[in-house]
Structures are given as structure tokens and as C-alpha cells.
Amino acid sequence: MSRKHKACSVDSISDMYRETIARSSAISACEDASQSSNDVTTNESIELTENFNETFLRNLSLFYLKLQGQLLLPASTIQTIVEEMQNVHELGQDYTLSKLRSLLKNDMCLTDDAIVKICDCVKDTDLFSVCHQGPLRTTYSRAQAFKKMFKYIEPKKIILGTDENMTQRFAYYIPVIQTLKSLLESELWKNSVSQQSCEIDSDVFGDIRDGQNFKSNRFFVENPGCLKLILYQDAFEIVNPLGSAKKRHKVVAVYLSVANLPAHVRSSTDHISLVLLCGENDLKQFGSAKVFSEMLVDLKHLEENGITIGGETIKGALYCIAGDNLGSHSIGGFTENFSRSQYFCRYCEITQSEFQSDDPNVCGPQRTPESYDSAVGDLQAEDCGAIKGIKK
Template sequence: MDLRELCKFENDKHKILFTFPTHLTENGNKDICVSDSGAVVVIDEKGVFRFRYRGISQDSNFDPYGICSDSECNIIVADMKNDKIHMINQNGGFICFLYYEDMKMPRALCIDENDDLYTHLSNSKEQFRNEDILESLVEVNDEGNGNQIESDEEEMEMTIAPEINFQRKLGIFLLSLREKYKLPSVVIPEIVNEFLSMIDFHQAQFSQSLNEFSESFQLNEEHCNQLKMIVEEKSQVESAFTSLNSEYKINKFAKKELQYVKPLEFKPDWTRNDTYQYVPILETLQNLLSHDDVFSYIMNNHKSTDGVIRDFCDGEVYQRNALFANDPNAIQIMLFFDEFTAVNPLGHQIKNYKIGGFYMLLGNLPPKFRSQLYCIQLVALCMSHTIKNNGYKKILEPLINDLKTLETEGINVSKSDGDHTLFGTVSVVIADNLGAHSLGGFMESFTTLRNCRFCFITKADMQRKFDCQNLNMRTIQMHTEQVRLVENDSSLAPVYGLKGTCCLNELQNFHSINGMPSDIAHDLFEGVKLLPR
């Protein structure tokens, strides 16, 4: 298929998928990968839109040109303006950059049956290798193609430079100084104002030089006034610095430009001063799914096809879940709970400063992304004593209501190929053993008669029985009945190892009995399970 056939194919489908396509390749999975204006657009062999890759950030000024794919269906595309070559997987997920220090404007790409990649660089003929990514990366021989290359270079010289949003670039830079490099908030405005002073000094010097130039060449008054207006006019750079010269303005920029989800403050008990913060999970999901790479992972699950268990979606709990079994594109929410202190109090005062944090990430993302901080989203923050005074049900009420909406009504995501309604629920709740027992309604004392949330083994038998196959495992039906008995007679709590039900069990497709896996790090490192020597 060439570009003319591609445009005809697009018109036949009455869908505008491409703006200015330049290069295309057919991937090993039959997808058609197209270098378009500012993006790589991928459609399947039937012409159905799959995803659009715009670079690793909105400000990357991505300029795709030559494109090819390797034997593992990874897509490799030249990014001329940024002097890089991007490698993404077949679902649009970024893998890495292929580049070396002096690489300039990579253009044409091709790859052979041995996954040797060839590229033309506009500035030189260099050969370089990256054996961790591809077997080799060498340059194509351009003999006999000089006219075409010269024509391309002339065309590039005529290309109009894109408009740059200086305020956005500066705002993201200042926020990275504060959040990534941990510069104090009071320092950032000082840096901005210092730059403004230097800009003013530069303009004063330039104005003086311009006056001297005007006098020496005896320019008339009209020309002098025009030059003066040009010099005194505030530039985009100066305007950007002025608009971000205080902490208030920087925070306002972040809220307006960076898909900010405003936390909501709740007061669980009007007789107390306790409050907690909840970040609406449905809004967070909408923002996440607005990114094509995240959306592509939802629509193209990573379940194993060879029977090997590699992730939660390959296990029996996932397969027995009614929502996940019937809808492979359902959103899997992995919920985290942990308590921490933001200060370092001594002695008994520590309980007054402990904070409970609830976080989430998408289980639809491949595991390699799920350990990255930028993939983990805040759900709620609450002082631990507020949880103790009011209970988890009261604190998590807004979250549970949103999750019920997600299960029954779903959320609507608009893409270029139409609207998609996605449903989802909590797949697992991850916490340390104390946190899981507290949230799950199990006994928090590990010296009680039955202190396991998976089976009914006694504390004494736990020291000598290690094969779960011969133990009486907890079931949802059994758990429901025992909770009813404990609610009627609290003295039965140690007998069943229960205090009550888990508030998350109100969801249609989640239950604490099979939704709270063990915390392997704590169990191994704290000596709960003995490792062979």
C-alpha cells in the first residue's frame, strides 16, 4: 500500500485519520503504521483506528519521518526535529530512544531480516550500535540518491518553524524544578524575577545601542519611533516569565494547563473538626484515558496466550470475575492503602501525626510501567485517627459511590474513531498485613486464635502446617454468614478472626476474600515465611 492508496482508503471509510501522511510501513501484526503531521497513526488491516503516538510528552514537538518495524512488531520512527529515533511497542507504549551524542536529523529508516536498522542522517555518515536494543544501527548508503536528499533538505529549509508556547514550556520547567528536583517553592519566584531583571537589563542595553545606531545613520523620526516600539514591546518570553513570577501564578498555571483534578474536602462527622481529602476517581480516569497510549493499553490487553501466568489478568481470580470475564477491555483498578508520617514525632505522639493514604493505578498497564511513580494516582488522604473515629465506610463513601457508577454506567471516552463507554471495578486491594486486615474487617491482632485472612488455621497450627491444600479456606458465602454472626455476637470475633465486613464488598465485582492478596515483601522480609538456606 502506498500513500495514495492510504488516502483513498481513508476517504472510503469517511474518517479523517491523517493530516499530512509522509511515510508508512506494514507491521508484522498487519497493522499499518503511518508517519503523519506530529504523530504516528496506527490502524489495523481493516482500517480501524488503533492509536496515535505523539511522542513521550505534549511538548516534545514530535516530528515523525521515516518509519519501520522489527521482528517483534516494535515500531521505530525517526524524529527529525528532536534528533532522536523513537522505539514504541505495537500498542503505542514508549520503549526507548535510539540515539548517540552527535546524531542530527535522522530521516529515512529501513530494517533487514536480522533486525539491523539503517538510517540516513542529514549531517554526516556515521555508524553506531546499541546492542541492548537492536543488534546494530548503521547508516544507509546514499550513493545515487543525492538529488532526492538535496531536494528534501531544501524543502526542510523552507518549512516554517512551529509556534512555541513559551508560557507552557516555562511553566513545566518551573514545576519540574519544584516537584522533581525539590527546589523550595519560595525559591522558584526568585529565579523567575531574577531572569526578568536580566531581560530588562538586556533590553536597556539593546535600546541604547539602537539609539546610537539611529543617530549614526541619521534615521528619520518615524523610523526611530517604529524601532522604539519594537524594542519596548513585551516579547513572548518576557510575558511568560511575568505570568509565572509567583507561587500563586505557578499553581494557577498547573491547575489550568495540566489536567488538574481538584481534591474535594469532606467532613465525616460534623461534631468533630476532622476532615479528609478525596480526588474524584472518575475525573482521574477521564484524564488518563485522554492519552492515546493509556487508552491503547485498555483496548489491547496483555493477557498471556501461552498459559503462563505473568500478571493478575492471567490468574483464576481475574477469570472468575464476572466483569473482567465478559469484558476484556474493562478497567482494572489496583487500589493501595498505607499509613505514613510526614514528621518524626517521638513516643506516643506518633499516632497523632500518622496519615492514611489511598492510591490507585491501572492494572491494564503492563507491569513494567506500574512501578513508576507517574503511573500511581492519589485517591484520598486522611489522618489515621480520623479513620479510627469514623470507620473506613464513612471515609471511602465518595470513592465507593464513584466505583459503583463505574461498574454500572461506565465512563465515556471520545476518540477520533468515535465514543467508547468503558466499565471497570477494583481488581485488587494491596496493603501490608495490618492495613489489609483493618480495611478488610479482619482481626488486627495477630495473636488472636485465627489471624489469617485466607483460611481458618489457628495460630498454633500456623507454626507447623505449611500446605494450604489441606486447610479450610475462607469463601465468600462462608464469610457473609460469619459476619452476620459476629454482628449479632461480638464475642465470636476471635473465633472467626473477623470484626465485620469490608466496605468495598458493596461493589458488585469485588470481594475482600479474594481481592486482598498477601504482601509478599512484608511476608518475606519480616520472616513470616522461612526461606530455605
């Protein structure tokens, strides 16, 4: 009555449609239950619609992120793809709506107002158009949508100083602490770590945790469940390596992987995180200590205080820095001239002449932390170019 016959009163009901009080009470109870059920169904429908909208937008975002991050398409190319896909979709949508109008008018004999309402509803609920005319419309809006939807970690700008042209130079650092928090909160971490713990075999050398260096590390022995971090650094050209600008725009990149993950997982580039970017010339001019300063603070905090996830505090430490000869010698302060320097090896103190004249498999006296520190001390005291291949 209240929905379909608002203008009518209860007295206008004919006696033939009236029931007893008991019957009316039963009907009323059924109606209340039905109304409650309708309300629940409506709420569930709204929630389902919102979840579906979010899922649709997320999948589209992942598609465009894949084009950008994995297939390395330029932003202008992705923008062209977005616009052309929307144009083609609108053509197909116009054709579908014209067929729908014809069916509603000729076969179902609906009024023009009803047809317009139905077609507008179909058009307004088209998720593809809603996404492409809204959050995925432009390069900027897509970037903002990606930041809100996914666990985006904002890079920190490290001011290094000015170069010879009085130009401000800087590096970009992606905080290690926040990167590790995102990893620890993921399902990947929970599944992989449980799998890792089941794979340990003390009789087989299967990973770095089986080596003597790892087993003799005091921090890892005292904190068996801690994070074991591996940093990898290398330089790459962002312009033609054969052109006139080679080495001018060369960039040093530092990446992070976690040794707690199984080898087959951490070897995937999807699970290797970018940590730092810096121009190679800036690294040489301002030094590793300044470029890596923010990262060192985070590593120290991780080792001393750890990360709290779900009420549990997990500590971590750097296990090693991987890289090629040039990069490793640069970070370690060793000479970077392998053909002319007298001491060219960072593992032992063999000389160039001994290496050339003798068996190339022979090794000199092994370098130790004590001999390294002694050479650095003599270097600072004597203010000379290099001592036993160590220059800084």
C-alpha cells in the same frame, strides 16, 4: 498609491507611468492576489505567534511543576527561583537593548523615535518577561495557570464529623470517574492499550489477567474490554517519625492504577493517580465506609453505567486493593495485632499457637467469602470483639 501616496490623486500620475487597460487589469489582479496572500500570511503569522506563546508558557509551567511535584521544592523556594531568574534576565535584556540602540543610532542612523519604537517592540515581545510578570508571577497565579492549562481535577472535601475536641474533620477525594476520563482521552492510553493487546500470550503467566482469580471473575469475562482498576493504600508520616508528634499527623493515602496498561507503564509513578487522603486517626474513628463513601459511589457507577468517550461506553471494576499487612487488615476488618491475636492471618484460619509450634509454612483452613460473611454475621449478633480474627 493608497498605502504610500494617500494625498495624491490618480490624475497626478504622469502619462509615462500609465499602461493600457489590459495591463492595468493584469496588474490589478496581481495586486489583489498579492493582498490576499499577504492577508493569509498575516493570519498565519498571528496564529503561529499565539501558538508559540502558548507553547512557551506551557514549557515554563511544566518546569515549575516539575520543581514542585517531582523535586518537591517548597513554594517559597520556587518563588525565589522565579524572582531571581527574572532579575537576571532583565539585566541581560538591558545590556542587549543598549547594544541594539547603539547599533541603530551610530551604524544605521535611525531617528530616536524609530529606535525607541524598535526597542519597545523587542521588550514587549519578550516571552520570558511576559510569562514571569503575568501568569507565573506568584504562587497563586501559577496555581491558577496550571489549572487552566492542564487537566486539573478538583478534590472533593468529604465531611466526616467532629472529633472529641469538637473540631470538624474531613478527607479529600479526587473523583475516580474524572481521573479515568482524562486517561482515556490521552495518547498514552491509545498507544499503551494497542501495545498491550499485542503482548498477550496464553501460555505465559505475564500479568494479573493470566491468573485464575481474574479469569474466573464474571464481570471481567462478560466485559473483556473493561477497565481493571487496582487501588493501593498505605499510611505515611508527614512529620518526624522519631519525634513527639509521630502518628498524630499520620495520613492514609489511596492511589489508583489501571491494569489495562502494560506493566512497565503502570509501574511508573507518573501513571499512578492519587485518589484519597485522610488522617489515620480519622479513618479509625469514623470508619472505612464513611471515608470511602464517595469513591464507592463512583466505582458502582463505573461498573453499572461506565464512561462515555467518543461515543463509546467503557465500563470498569475494581480488581483488587494492594497494600501492606496493616492497611489490608484495616480495610478488610481483620485484627491488626499480629503478635498477640489468636487469628492473625487474612488468608487462612491458622492460630498463633499452631504457627509457633508447627512448621511455619503450614496453612490453616482457607478463608472464603462465605466463612467471612458468617463471621461478620456472628460478630454483629453477639456484639463481641472479634471472631476468628475478624473484628468488623
